[in-house]
Amino acid sequence: MDAVWILPVLLVLPLLLWTSSTFVFYFKKCFYVAYMMLLAVIAIPICILKSGGRDIENMRVIRFMVRHVKYFLGLRFQVSGWEHLQTDGPYVIISNHQSSLDVLGMMEVLPDRCSTIAKKELLWAGTVGMICWLGGIVFINRKKTSDAKNVMSDAAKTMLADKIRLWVFPEGTRNQNGGLLPFKKGAFHLAIQAQGLTADDVTLLSEQSFGIMRSAFLEISGQSVQSNGPSTH
Ligand SMILES: CCCCCC/C=C\CCCCCCCCCC(=O)SCCNC(=O)CCNC(=O)[C@H](O)C(C)(C)COP(=O)(O)OP(=O)(O)OC[C@H]1O[C@@H](n2cnc3c(N)ncnc32)[C@H](O)[C@@H]1OP(=O)(O)O
Numbered sequence: 687m688d689a690v691w692i693l694p695v696l697l698v699l700p701l702l703l704w705t706s707s708t709f710v711f712y713f714k715k716c717f718y719v720a721y722m723m724l725l726a727v728i729a730i731p732i733c734i735l736k737s738g739g740r741d742i743e744n745m746r747v748i749r750f751m752v753r754h755v756k757y758f759l760g761l762r763f764q765v766s767g768w769e770h771l772q773t774d775g776p777y778v779i780i781s782n783h784q785s786s787l788d789v790l791g792m793m794e795v796l797p798d799r800c801s802t803i804a805k806k807e808l809l810w811a812g813t814v815g816m817i818c819w820l821g822g823i824v825f826i827n828r829k830k831t832s833d834a835k836n837v838m839s840d841a842a843k844t845m846l847a848d849k850i851r852l853w854v855f856p857e858g859t860r861n862q863n864g865g866l867l868p869f870k871k872g873a874f875h876l877a878i879q880a881q882g883l884t885a886d887d888v889t890l891l892s893e894q895s896f897g898i899m900r901s902a903f904l905e906i907s908g909q910s911v912q913s914n915g916p917s918t919h
């Protein structure tokens with residue numbers, strides 16, 4: 687008898703999913719967070735057994751385990767230029783950052799031996815935080831930028847010594863305003879070290895990258911034909 691409330695829920699749930707795109711949006715959002723948490727629960731022991739702890743090789747496990755999530759959310763990716771990432775040695779990848787779903791796109795193209803820079807708050811996101819730590823993600827404190835710069839300088843040394851790649855979101859935060867925020871400079875300080883350039887090159891590199899990303903972003907946004915509900919996610 688206690689379970690009698692389940693019946694209306696089972697009836698109302700499909701009805702809401704069928705009739706309300708807003709409900710579908712929030713339902714998918716909750717599912718995404720819960721499912722990623724669950725995937726991380728499975729991935730944590732695998733990574734520990736495979737690599738013994740924090741290791742960039744764990745990103746292969748994470749990449750493999752995350753790639754199917756798009757199907758549950760009705761997302762598909764179109765990738766072009768992937769071959770440019772298939773070069774030896776360290777490099778920096780930059781991308782714009784609109785939502786936590788960007789992780790799915792990231793896992794679609796993430797090269798081997800590539801980790802990312804993230805805000806330190808993510809470390810406390812339960813099992814997701816733990817898997818991020820195991821994957822070698824570099825955590826920065828955005829409120830203490832001198833600390834963040836030191837952490838990124840250390841990351842640059844590791845990047846060169848261990849030939850790893852780093853993915854940076856140079857806007858420094860999520861942005862859904864239909865354009866790009868001005869770029870922070872950290873990614874370009876990393877890149878000059880990977881490419882043998884000097885600090886004098888940072889501004890030009892940053893401006894050129896911003897211009898290229900902005901035109902690509904506007905071009906792709908112009909092709910968008912479908913909206914899935916509320917714009918914030
Ligand atoms: C298996 C299942 C698992 C399922 C779950 C898990 C799934 C996947 C897990 C993996 C994926 C996780 C993905 C996580 C994504 C998270 C993304 C984020 O968290 S985005 C937020 C954090 N990122 C950033 O903030 C971007 C990096 N930030 C920077 O680069 C910034 O530059 C800075 C923080 C280093 C400094 O910022 P700030 O001081 O505010 O501003 P600037 O304009 O950039 O710099 C001011 C001056 O300082 C100079 N500068 C900057 N960096 C350096 C440096 N490294 N060395 C020397 N000098 C530096 C800069 O040039 C400026 O000086 P100027 O004279 O004006 O040139």
Ligand SMILES: CCCCCCCC/C=C\CCCCCCCC(=O)OC[C@@H](O)COP(=O)(O)O
Pocket residue numbers: 718719720722723783785786787789805808810811812814858859860861
């Ligand atoms: C103890 C429970 C804590 C629950 C926290 C839930 C954490 C989210 C869980 C699953 C989502 C899938 C993993 C995606 C990770 C992406 C993180 C992300 O996109 O962080 C935002 C950060 O880039 C910029 O932050 P702000 O826009 O500045 O803010």
